[in-house]
Amino acid sequence: MPLPSVSQVTEDILLRLGGVTSWDQLREAVRDAVGITLQNTEDLVVYLSDIATGTLVSQDGLAGVVHTLPKSGLAGKCAEEQHLIVAKALDIEDPLCGLLPSASPTLPENRTVACIPVLGSDNARLVGIIAVVCDAVSSNQEKRLSLVGRHIAVCVQRLHQMATQQRLPPASTTTPTACSGSPDGGTCMGSSYDNGILQLCAELHDNDPASMQTKVVKYLERHTQSECCALWIVSSEDATEVFCQVLGNRVLEEEIRILIPLSCFNTVVTEERSITLDDISENSRTELEQKMDMKIKSLLCVPVINQARSKVVAVACCINKIGAPRFGQADEDVVRHCFRYTVPVLTSVMSLQKERQLKQETQSMLQVAKNLFTHLDDVRILLREIMMEARNLTQAERCSLFLVENDELVAKVFDGHVLDEMGEVRIPITQGIAGHVATTGKILNIKDAYSHPLFYRGVDNSTGFRTRNILCFPIKDRSSECAEGGQPGCPSVLHKDPSQLKDCWCVGDGKRCSERHAVVGIAELCNKVNGLYFTKHDEEVAAVFSIYCGISIVHSLLYKKMKDAQYRSKLANELMMYHMKGTEEDIKPLLSKESVPKPESFHPQMASFTYSPRGIPDEETIRATLSMFYDMGFVYRYRIRHSTLVNFCTLVRRGYRDPPYHNWYHAFSVGHFCFLLYKNLNQLDMLKDIEVFALFVACICHDLDHRGTNNSFQVHSQSVLAALYSSEGSVMERHHFAQAMCILNTEGCNIFENLSTEDYQTVLDLMQDIILATDLAHHLRIIKELKQMAEDGYKVEDPHCHKLLLCLLMTSCDLSDQTKNWQTTKRIAELIYKEFFTQGDLEKAMGMETPEMYDREKACIPELQINFLNHIALPVYQILSKVIPQSGLLVKAVDANKTMWLRLKRESSLRKLSSANSIDFFQIPFRSENGAAEFGKGLSEETEEELAEGEAEPGRGSKAGAVEDISERNNNNNPGRDTTTKSS
Numbered sequence: 010m011p012l013p014s015v016s017q018v019t020e021d022i023l024l025r026l027g028g029v030t031s032w033d034q035l036r037e038a039v040r041d042a043v044g045i046t047l048q049n050t051e052d053l054v055v056y057l058s059d060i061a062t063g064t065l066v067s068q069d070g071l072a073g074v075v076h077t078l079p080k081s082g083l084a085g086k087c088a089e090e091q092h093l094i095v096a097k098a099l100d101i102e103d104p105l106c107g108l109l110p111s112a113s114p115t116l117p118e119n120r121t122v123a124c125i126p127v128l129g130s131d132n133a134r135l136v137g138i139i140a141v142v143c144d145a146v147s148s149n150q151e152k153r154l155s156l157v158g159r160h161i162a163v164c165v166q167r168l169h170q171m172a173t174q175q176r177l178p179p180a181s182t183t184t185p186t187a188c189s190g191s192p193d194g195g196t197c198m199g200s201s202y203d204n205g206i207l208q209l210c211a212e213l214h215d216n217d218p219a220s221m222q223t224k225v226v227k228y229l230e231r232h233t234q235s236e237c238c239a240l241w242i243v244s245s246e247d248a249t250e251v252f253c254q255v256l257g258n259r260v261l262e263e264e265i266r267i268l269i270p271l272s273c274f275n276t277v278v279t280e281e282r283s284i285t286l287d288d289i290s291e292n293s294r295t296e297l298e299q300k301m302d303m304k305i306k307s308l309l310c311v312p313v314i315n316q317a318r319s320k321v322v323a324v325a326c327c328i329n330k331i332g333a334p335r336f337g338q339a340d341e342d343v344v345r346h347c348f349r350y351t352v353p354v355l356t357s358v359m360s361l362q363k364e365r366q367l368k369q370e371t372q373s374m375l376q377v378a379k380n381l382f383t384h385l386d387d388v389r390i391l392l393r394e395i396m397m398e399a400r401n402l403t404q405a406e407r408c409s410l411f412l413v414e415n416d417e418l419v420a421k422v423f424d425g426h427v428l429d430e431m432g433e434v435r436i437p438i439t440q441g442i443a444g445h446v447a448t449t450g451k452i453l454n455i456k457d458a459y460s461h462p463l464f465y466r467g468v469d470n471s472t473g474f475r476t477r478n479i480l481c482f483p484i485k486d487r488s489s490e491c492a493e494g495g496q497p498g499c500p501s502v503l504h505k506d507p508s509q510l511k512d513c514w515c516v517g518d519g520k521r522c523s524e525r526h527a528v529v530g531i532a533e534l535c536n537k538v539n540g541l542y543f544t545k546h547d548e549e550v551a552a553v554f555s556i557y558c559g560i561s562i563v564h565s566l567l568y569k570k571m572k573d574a575q576y577r578s579k580l581a582n583e584l585m586m587y588h589m590k591g592t593e594e595d596i597k598p599l600l601s602k603e604s605v606p607k608p609e610s611f612h613p614q615m616a617s618f619t620y621s622p623r624g625i626p627d628e629e630t631i632r633a634t635l636s637m638f639y640d641m642g643f644v645y646r647y648r649i650r651h652s653t654l655v656n657f658c659t660l661v662r663r664g665y666r667d668p669p670y671h672n673w674y675h676a677f678s679v680g681h682f683c684f685l686l687y688k689n690l691n692q693l694d695m696l697k698d699i700e701v702f703a704l705f706v707a708c709i710c711h712d713l714d715h716r717g718t719n720n721s722f723q724v725h726s727q728s729v730l731a732a733l734y735s736s737e738g739s740v741m742e743r744h745h746f747a748q749a750m751c752i753l754n755t756e757g758c759n760i761f762e763n764l765s766t767e768d769y770q771t772v773l774d775l776m777q778d779i780i781l782a783t784d785l786a787h788h789l790r791i792i793k794e795l796k797q798m799a800e801d802g803y804k805v806e807d808p809h810c811h812k813l814l815l816c817l818l819m820t821s822c823d824l825s826d827q828t829k830n831w832q833t834t835k836r837i838a839e840l841i842y843k844e845f846f847t848q849g850d851l852e853k854a855m856g857m858e859t860p861e862m863y864d865r866e867k868a869c870i871p872e873l874q875i876n877f878l879n880h881i882a883l884p885v886y887q888i889l890s891k892v893i894p895q896s897g898l899l900v901k902a903v904d905a906n907k908t909m910w911l912r913l914k915r916e917s918s919l920r921k922l923s924s925a926n927s928i929d930f931f932q933i934p935f936r937s938e939n940g941a942a943e944f945g946k947g948l949s950e951e952t953e954e955e956l957a958e959g960e961a962e963p964g965r966g967s968k969a970g971a972v973e974d975i976s977e978r979n980n981n982n983n984p985g986r987d988t989t990t991k992s993s
Contacts, residue, residue: 376558
């Protein structure tokens, strides 16, 4: 059998305290309450306030002799400070040592002595102290002790009142003594009448208010000789109505509710006095007879007052006196005497019922939220669920739901039925009750619909339905705030597009866009089923319910927009892929395997590091790519169908745009360099075959759909790509990988289709990591790890080394143009800066800050290239040469190009060329490394020697006299040439 929960135990304790009618019962109840709340209690002493002297007295310990609370020791300190005190041990002089035998000065480590104060309702007067030996007191136990203490204080106060009114023995005596008296004059505990009260109080231990009311009603019927009695409970929400749950011996299936101001109960509640049938009007009598379904011959209504709160909490009604024409004063005294002792228990149980109701409503609300959030995929079904849940929560007969669209209220669902678009009901947003709530954003509770000026009776007249009362509440998008200035609408979650801002109305006295939440819908409930009208509690439930409605509706509409966007994206992607596919004339010549030649057929030096693949004509690049796939063994090793490979390569080729540098030729060159690494460096067996395969595919896909702008531009310009990927970083690189996945997912293009599930996942993960590694920001983050790997040596068995090597190889492929001959390197630099300066122009036009290297008016190309080679390119190839020694020639090639940039920088400085910061710089003739006028003419041999000496002696620059001497010699050798003005 499961143990009772903490809440159940607490309820039992409080109910037992509520039924206490004597000091002995109270002491026993206190012992049980403390024993249940704390753990392993041994000795316990209870001090309670004595009515005669006001001192705290106890009969515990000292052989049952009554004694007062000691003024010294732990108990005295507790009385002085009036808060819980817990001690690890008692001083040997402490008076409690004699009262608590187990509280020795040396208690076990886990044992304590606790002194618990019991304060009166004003939290200032001490009415009791409990001393107990127990285990250590936890914070939760301390909270429960505080709750128990408050109820003990109520019991002490009640017993004091009973002792005053009924001469109940004081706290210092053990049992009540009998005395004589009559019900009329106030009886004491010894009479048979008071014994009946005691018996009733002892029976009021139920947790069910209806059961307790039944027992009280039966008691009243028996002692007042009534045909029927009823207890009308005053609503705790606004005290404007009373309701009855028990009528005679019947528990009503549906509560009877009566408005206080319009009924016979108004005098009883407001003036706190009893009335009889003679005091009410004939209309009130007729209404009461109809409500109670019985003929009333005589009536007695007595107010039930809660003394603690000094307010009427119920009205006790006795109907039809048996054996007499009317009720008398004695009957009224019986009723008052009954509730003098039972009202604390009744109010406690009613409060408990309310707490249970709140708990149940909370659980119901969570279930409602679950139901709503499982229907986000279809807004119409969601609206139907909202209507059904709204009816159930508020016990309404009907519900209508409107959404706000284009300054109209649109009903897509009515009375639980989904309407098609042709059957939608549309009304202006300013019309009627729903329009008033939509424009003000305030809940409207109408108790009498026909008397309200905004109510339109035409619908009732045409349908035959009678609307009695209405509860109309707004559904708001609480995630959106209105724009400053307020016109023309509010940028809610639903309406990011300014052109759609007119679709939202905002809360603020009917005006658009005050700084509040947007109203997205209106719910209108009609006719309270089990009441006269919708209560304040129904308004609170509706307000909480509307929060979940708002969240679910907003997210459902967002979900629909997202699905529509996905469909449009899918359609656009299909259209893009269709147009990216090569024509039959382009593909047909490639479909034969025999049409794929050996790599050497394109150039004898095809597999040499000195060869630049940019010399291959564009129409032959796809065939060359196929040739590399075959030569590296990927086709046979991974069972790639030739037609699939052709489709894949064609789609990749067409997936590149045509910016100056980041185009298909760049991807082809990067892929070719990967081919060179495979062919020339035997140490590539340091990688697995699947890793080399992923590296090559990533190389040709790594810049798919590049727009000629970098990540920073995408973020600062708030582009669509930035919205998709900026939270993760590496915006363009993630887009490149996404485009590669689109191509692989296109029918007939998946070159990985025959891989095992494990290899398939592996190659995709590798491709993603490798493509992301092309972001130089990523490279700079791992540069220390790369250097450390080069120093420590490559470990084949370490997966992290594999990952670092793949990133290093990808970066070396990406920068491979810097390893080619000077002509190629210079041409590539021209393309790069053409692309950079185009981005810079865009940034200037958009008012963005332009970095120097993207600004055609500030960038010094030779200096930028030298910095790039020093800080990026050379370290990459130096690390690679340490890991793979055969790649050392690449370092020499980069270094040779660096030397040429140094020469150009120095010469442009000597010649005072202002165009070194312009793309026109590449059109200026310079002398090549071998002294021939390869780039132009006009530079003498003496100048060449001077430049060489300047390079050999860094301290010797191109400034001051050196520049003037060289310029003068050049002028003498070339009469008529103006070196000071020539810039291109």
